[in-house]
Each structure stands twice: as structure tokens, then as C-alpha cells.
Amino acid sequence: MANYIHVPESAPLVPKLDVTVDEHDFRAGALKLIKTLRPQWKPSEVKMKRYLLSLHLFLFSQFFTDGITNKLIGCYVGSSMKEVVLVRVYGHKTELFVDRENEVKSFRVLQAHRCAPRLYCTFNNGLCYEFLQGVVLEPEHIRSPAFFRHIARQMAKYHAIHAHNGWVPQSDLWMKMSKFFSLVPSHFNDPEKDKRLYSEVPSTTCLREEMIWLQKNLSKLGSPVVLCHNDLLCKNIICNKQEGNVKFIDYEYAGYNYQAFDIGNHFNEFAGLNEVDYSQYPGREFQLQWLRAYLKAYKEYKSLGTDVSDTEVEVLYVQVNRFALASHFFWGLWALIQAQYSTIDFDFLGYAVLRFSQYFKMKPEVTSLHLPE
Incomplete structure (x- = not known):
């Protein structure tokens, strides 16, 4: 919870993309991210599956459509879920609870120690990372x-x-x-x-x-x-x-x-x-x-x-x-x-x-x- 997370030099650099994803109409913004992260994917073939995460993750069993939530979109091609790119769109007002800079630093530290999935990039209102099988x-x-x-x-x-x-x-x-x-x-x-x-x-x-x-x-x-x-x-x-x-x-x-x-x-x-x-x-x-x-x-x-x-x-x-x-x-x-x-x-x-x-x-x-x- 501290603000003093030091990212080791061995941690991979994480690019920040100047993209804003509309949480209500996310496909266009998500495709801009995918174009950079997976240039070999044809935009017309990219499939997207949407999840909603409450701030205190899955605290409640139902899915939500509004409120203080993070929207999570799984992007992939074909029928395999092995190459999924997760696009997380920060929810409205989550800055009241979450230090986003600290979150990214923690993510990078944990990734450097093989405790977290790969963080592909951040963007104006979210981040993209690897899908963990399991x-x-x-x-x-x-x-x-x-x-x-x-x-x-x-x-x-x-x-x-x-x-x-x-x-x-x-x-x-x-x-x-x-x-x-x-x-x-x-x-x-x-x-x-x-x-x-x-x-x-x-x-x-x-x-x-x-x-x-x-x-x-x-x-x-x-x-x-x-x-x-x-x-x-x-x-x-x-x-x-x-x-x-x-x-x-x-x-x-x-x-x-x-x-x-x-x-x-x-x-x-x-x-x-x-x-x-x-x-x-x-x-x-x-x-x-x-x-x-x-x-x-x-x-x-x-x-x-x-x-x-x-x-x-x-x-x-x-x-x-x-x-x-x-x-x-x-x-x-x-x-x-x-x-x-x-x-x-x-x-x-x-x-x-x-x-x-x-x-x-x-x-x-x-x-x-x-x-x-």
C-alpha cells in the first residue's frame, strides 16, 4: 500500500499508448491497442469477450453494468484462448481507492519476479496484460x-x-x-x-x-x-x-x-x-x-x-x-x-x-x- 515501490532495472519496460477506451463502446479503442500489441492480427477477426470486475474483485456473484467498476475485455483470434490480451478499463471514480501509478509499479515488480502475468502496456484509462490459464x-x-x-x-x-x-x-x-x-x-x-x-x-x-x-x-x-x-x-x-x-x-x-x-x-x-x-x-x-x-x-x-x-x-x-x-x-x-x-x-x-x-x-x-x- 506504500507509494515507494522501486521497480528493478531488470523489469521490462511498459509502453504507454495514447489511447482512451470508451467503457460503453470499447471495440474501437481496444482495436487501437491490439493494432500495436498484436499487429499480425486482422482487425476483422479479433473477437472480444467482456467481463465486469467490481473494485473489490468478484465480491458479488452478479455481473454489473454501471458503478465503480473496472471493465475487463478479453481480445483474441480464432477459437484458442491461449493468446488472449486482457484490456482493463478503469472504472469511474476508482481513483478514490486506487493509486494507479503504484498499481503499475507493483505489477512490474511482481512480473520481474515471475509472480504476475506480462503487462503489455498502459493507456490513458487502463492497462493491457497477459491472460493466465487456470x-x-x-x-x-x-x-x-x-x-x-x-x-x-x-x-x-x-x-x-x-x-x-x-x-x-x-x-x-x-x-x-x-x-x-x-x-x-x-x-x-x-x-x-x-x-x-x-x-x-x-x-x-x-x-x-x-x-x-x-x-x-x-x-x-x-x-x-x-x-x-x-x-x-x-x-x-x-x-x-x-x-x-x-x-x-x-x-x-x-x-x-x-x-x-x-x-x-x-x-x-x-x-x-x-x-x-x-x-x-x-x-x-x-x-x-x-x-x-x-x-x-x-x-x-x-x-x-x-x-x-x-x-x-x-x-x-x-x-x-x-x-x-x-x-x-x-x-x-x-x-x-x-x-x-x-x-x-x-x-x-x-x-x-x-x-x-x-x-x-x-x-x-x-x-x-x-x-x-
């Missing part, structure tokens, strides 16, 4: 032994990427959270919505106090600041069964952040995407297995051996469950802003209530956890 995971997959060790290892690979020239990275989680807080609506024009805001959502005074409490209590836990994905819900995980690995997609929120936030945020996503069920949040025994697999891979990538002590696992367990609170709070604020600006027919306000409710439900339990002496 299947999108579901909540039941990320809980299974067949997948969770691959996910833990891939996250460790992200987290082990070195900062530029020995620079010590810093998280701007609290700065980002403060920005979100400043954008939270004080009221809604819709009377019913406004009534719900005051009756179901914690007051701004309460939210401010909790934000201060989070920063004070989580900052001192000693969680390392590493390169994080920051939005690892299951729909952002692609499994390639032929290659036997998983890859993460969508780097809108990627950047330097607390290691424990990335893991805790992922554990929160075990609750599912459509009908959220926080009883699916992983229990202690599962977490200990996951964290041990992660630490083993992380130390291996950092050339620190592969021996992992029980104390190391316990420390990370406490950090992760504390930072899971920050994840709930972060996305709760996000949902309140969506409730103000998005025209998508979805109860964002209800989703905010859900995240804040889980935050307060979880807080007593995780604050009773203490780092081992």
Missing part, C-alpha cells in the same frame, strides 16, 4: 490441504521480494485507512439509507477511536513490512493444474504492508464471497499448519534455512489474528464509501455493517492473545 478458486478450495500449501508458498514468495537497494520499506496502512475515513459519508440523500447509517453503523467518533486504537496496538506487534497483495480473496487466486501451482491476480492494492495484514486478510476471506459466513474463519489448528508452511517457504526464499520453531509460528499466529481486525475495519470503510458513490444495485451499507460487526465480535477474542515471552 481456474479461479472457490472458498472450499482455499481451505483444502491440496491448495492451501500452494497459496501459503506463493504468498511467501511475494513477501520475500527484496526492497530496492536495501531500502527499509514502510507500511502506509494507517495513512490509507485515514484517507478512507476522510471519505466516509456523513449522511445519505436517501432517507432510508441515512436512517440505517445512523442506526446500524458505528458513529464517526467511534470509528475514529477504533482507528487510533488499531494503529497504537498493532504497530507494536513487530510484524515485518513486506511486499503484499493486500486483497487475496479466493477469486484473486488462479490455479493451473497442469503446472501444479497457483498465481495471484489483480494488484490494485498491492504494496508494502504488514506481513500479518496480508495473511489475516486472506483468512477473513475464508468466509466466502456471496453469502458471507464468518464461522468459516480458520480455527487455530488449521492456522498453525498454514503458518508453518508459509514460514518454511518464506525462510527458504529469504535464504534463512527451512527450520521453523513453534515459537515463530505462535508469534505469527498472534500477529495475524490481531491484524485480521484491521482487515475488517479497512474493508468496512471501503464499503461505506462505495455506498455513497457506487450506482451498483448492491447493499454496500449492509456489507459495511457486516464487516464492522465482525470486527467488534472478534476484537475481545484476539486482543486476549499475547505474544510468547
Whole structure:
């Protein structure tokens, strides 16, 4: 989430094309991009398949036609989907949430370390990149032994990427959270919505106090600041069964952040995407297995051996469950802003209530956890 992403010299250059793609009539603009990226393709033979991505990717099961979304267009020729070029058109008002320059830098860093698809170009209101072959995971997959060790290892690979020239990275989680807080609506024009805001959502005074409490209590836990994905819900995980690995997609929120936030945020996503069920949040025994697999891979990538002590696992367990609170709070604020600006027919306000409710439900339990002496 930090603005200090340093792209290594080995990272391929990414051209910026002076093209603007109309999100409602995208073919002409997309063809201009394809003419540069795939000059051998005949324009008349280019097929396009359109997807819509919500800002918090696939948070909801239905497709949308309006609102704060990113439009995703798959361009290809023939019947094969192997040479697909994905054209992503930034949605209206997404600049409220996403630092696009930071996203491109993160994309390039991850690509340089073979953790991301190829980024072909950027254009005035979007970017083009490689289509990753594979299947999108579901909540039941990320809980299974067949997948969770691959996910833990891939996250460790992200987290082990070195900062530029020995620079010590810093998280701007609290700065980002403060920005979100400043954008939270004080009221809604819709009377019913406004009534719900005051009756179901914690007051701004309460939210401010909790934000201060989070920063004070989580900052001192000693969680390392590493390169994080920051939005690892299951729909952002692609499994390639032929290659036997998983890859993460969508780097809108990627950047330097607390290691424990990335893991805790992922554990929160075990609750599912459509009908959220926080009883699916992983229990202690599962977490200990996951964290041990992660630490083993992380130390291996950092050339620190592969021996992992029980104390190391316990420390990370406490950090992760504390930072899971920050994840709930972060996305709760996000949902309140969506409730103000998005025209998508979805109860964002209800989703905010859900995240804040889980935050307060979880807080007593995780604050009773203490780092081992």
C-alpha cells in the first residue's frame, strides 16, 4: 500500500499508448491497442469477450453494468484462448481507492519476479496484460490441504521480494485507512439509507477511536513490512493444474504492508464471497499448519534455512489474528464509501455493517492473545 515501490532495472519496460477506451463502446479503442500489441492480427477477426470486475474483485456473484467498476475485455483470434490480451478499463471514480501509478509499479515488480502475468502496456484509462490459464478458486478450495500449501508458498514468495537497494520499506496502512475515513459519508440523500447509517453503523467518533486504537496496538506487534497483495480473496487466486501451482491476480492494492495484514486478510476471506459466513474463519489448528508452511517457504526464499520453531509460528499466529481486525475495519470503510458513490444495485451499507460487526465480535477474542515471552 506504500507509494515507494522501486521497480528493478531488470523489469521490462511498459509502453504507454495514447489511447482512451470508451467503457460503453470499447471495440474501437481496444482495436487501437491490439493494432500495436498484436499487429499480425486482422482487425476483422479479433473477437472480444467482456467481463465486469467490481473494485473489490468478484465480491458479488452478479455481473454489473454501471458503478465503480473496472471493465475487463478479453481480445483474441480464432477459437484458442491461449493468446488472449486482457484490456482493463478503469472504472469511474476508482481513483478514490486506487493509486494507479503504484498499481503499475507493483505489477512490474511482481512480473520481474515471475509472480504476475506480462503487462503489455498502459493507456490513458487502463492497462493491457497477459491472460493466465487456470481456474479461479472457490472458498472450499482455499481451505483444502491440496491448495492451501500452494497459496501459503506463493504468498511467501511475494513477501520475500527484496526492497530496492536495501531500502527499509514502510507500511502506509494507517495513512490509507485515514484517507478512507476522510471519505466516509456523513449522511445519505436517501432517507432510508441515512436512517440505517445512523442506526446500524458505528458513529464517526467511534470509528475514529477504533482507528487510533488499531494503529497504537498493532504497530507494536513487530510484524515485518513486506511486499503484499493486500486483497487475496479466493477469486484473486488462479490455479493451473497442469503446472501444479497457483498465481495471484489483480494488484490494485498491492504494496508494502504488514506481513500479518496480508495473511489475516486472506483468512477473513475464508468466509466466502456471496453469502458471507464468518464461522468459516480458520480455527487455530488449521492456522498453525498454514503458518508453518508459509514460514518454511518464506525462510527458504529469504535464504534463512527451512527450520521453523513453534515459537515463530505462535508469534505469527498472534500477529495475524490481531491484524485480521484491521482487515475488517479497512474493508468496512471501503464499503461505506462505495455506498455513497457506487450506482451498483448492491447493499454496500449492509456489507459495511457486516464487516464492522465482525470486527467488534472478534476484537475481545484476539486482543486476549499475547505474544510468547
